[in-house]
Amino acid sequence: MSERFKKIFENKNPKTKLVSYFVGCYPTPHESFKLIKEAIENGVSILEIGYCTSEASAEGPVIKAAHDHVLKSGYSLNDTIKLIDKIRSYNKDVGILLMGYIANLYKYPIKKFVDDIKKAGADAVLVVDAPHELKEENELRDALNDNGLSLIKLAAPTTDQKRLEDIIKISSGFIYQVNVSGVTGVKSANETDVANFVKRIKKLTNIPVCSGFGIKSPEDAKKVANSGCNGVIVGSTFVKYIQDNLSAPDLTQSFGKQVKSFSEVLK
């Protein structure tokens, strides 16, 4: 279990944490670092930093386009780990979660990956296509636990009660509660469904719950925060903002304002 995550969720401020997703090294490692710095300054509690794979099976069109851009530019998981190292040197308090697919970790391979991200200063890993049925998930979870890091597990609207209990048993850091059945950035979250789902998880555990998928505006974020979750995850909306304003000279500053419009409502 990551000590830093523990501290973040024990802290009363902000009331609901803003977790923001970035495609690592998008559009370049340098720009990516500038944008992430700006996000930290504007109230992000946990950075979720994506590494890229060509066959990502849960990404909608916005994040897929960013992944494709990074892969085409030749930036790898190694470059993203270097980016994390740079972020950690810049800030000691922000939580850092690496997110991606098992393809890259299997080849890295897993034990060396955990060593390297620990050195770089990451706190946790989320692997979209590694359910607990997968051998490599078990290997990764053990390695992370041995190193005081967390494996973040997903709970989906389709997850039945028995599975939810199994997932909670092996969760550490926080539980990533998926609001909709679908890929990133397409469907919108339904307030009532989110509230019921958060309640369902909270009944079973004290582990913090962060709610993600389908949160497209500060209003959405506020509504989801009212469900009683501990954090709100914003992904495609931020990536799309960056994508749409790539050539704007003041992208970094205006992105900071965009992040702030979300963090403000979560205080």
Added chain:
Amino acid sequence: MTKNSYKTGPDELGYYGEGDAAMGGMAVGETLMPALHELNQGFEEAIKDKKFLDEFAYYCKHYIGRPSPLYFAENLTKELGGARIFFKQEHLNHTGSHKITNSLFQVLLAKRMGKKSLICESGAGQHYSATAAVAAKFGMPLIGVMGEVDIARVNQNIIKAKHYGAKLKAVPGTLKEAITDAIKTWTTNPDFAYICGSVVSSHPFPKIVAFAQSIIGREIREQSLEQEGKLPDMIVGCVGGGSNFAGAIYDFLDEPSVSKIGVEAHETAALSNGTPGIMQGMKTYMLQTDDGAKSLGGMSLGAGITYFSVGPLHSYLKDQKAVTYSSATDKEMLEAYKIIARTEGICSALEPMAAAAEVIFRQAKNKPKDYTICLSLCGRGEKDLDTIQENIGKDFE
């Protein structure tokens, strides 16, 4: 999996083999995990239900036209002057390939499980048109996902599927992109049934598709014993994901006296040139960058075998040295097409011509005259006529 048999199937988590070398598994997002467990349970129950199996057998016979003949290719045999060559005539099935047997099985299973809508992916469009036919027959709506490159080159299957009432979702690319997008489409509609077209993707699909297609091998056994008084000495089939070849060899996996050769497209020969990795739901051999970030592989004329990866059962059988895997070039496939059209009057799809090339150019000639080779002719050529005409049309003038 017991040590004495290759046929006991994957374990309960979908692994073929043991320890670090195990292939397969379940590498998909949480949203689909309950659906995959439900499917596995539905499958295990269905195959113990005699009524269900009888219904499958009934439609195999009367709708598909099974068993497909095992045909002695006398002229080809004479021309090559070596082994006796038999064609397993899967191209004579309704909709023109082996795919329909799996489509029928999975649609009946979906119906039994109370599913209302279907999703499928396709490369050559054979699985799409086959699933569309069965979906029409049983009154279920279908969304098929295909790559734009393939849609352009196998137009006949697209038209047929449209007539059967299916909806097509086009994505940039080929079979690889179609498979990734089919998983996304299923994630968005987890209450649909995903009718996977090959022995690929997450557990339990490799197991289910191998089960459905294993009828091919059982027919080969019966027909070969009846016609030749013995089993074939060798079975050869093409491999993209590997469903027709898995079906042809499954019944013989524990019989080393029957040689087995799977033939991939040269440009996407995952088993010959790939390394183990985990993408698209499964651990298996695949063409990928060293860091596992990107799938690789070029383009073959055979849309159905243009696939950078391969079903995990084949990776396992390769590692166990139970089956030999090779590859064939476009040029060899086209040459094989010409020879089979000329000698036997059969217009084959290009995919099985990879297997035919292996038989014609590398296997048959030096074998004794009582040696029998069974070549799986898993699809008919109508869909490929434009491609064939474009590449070697002048050779027939």
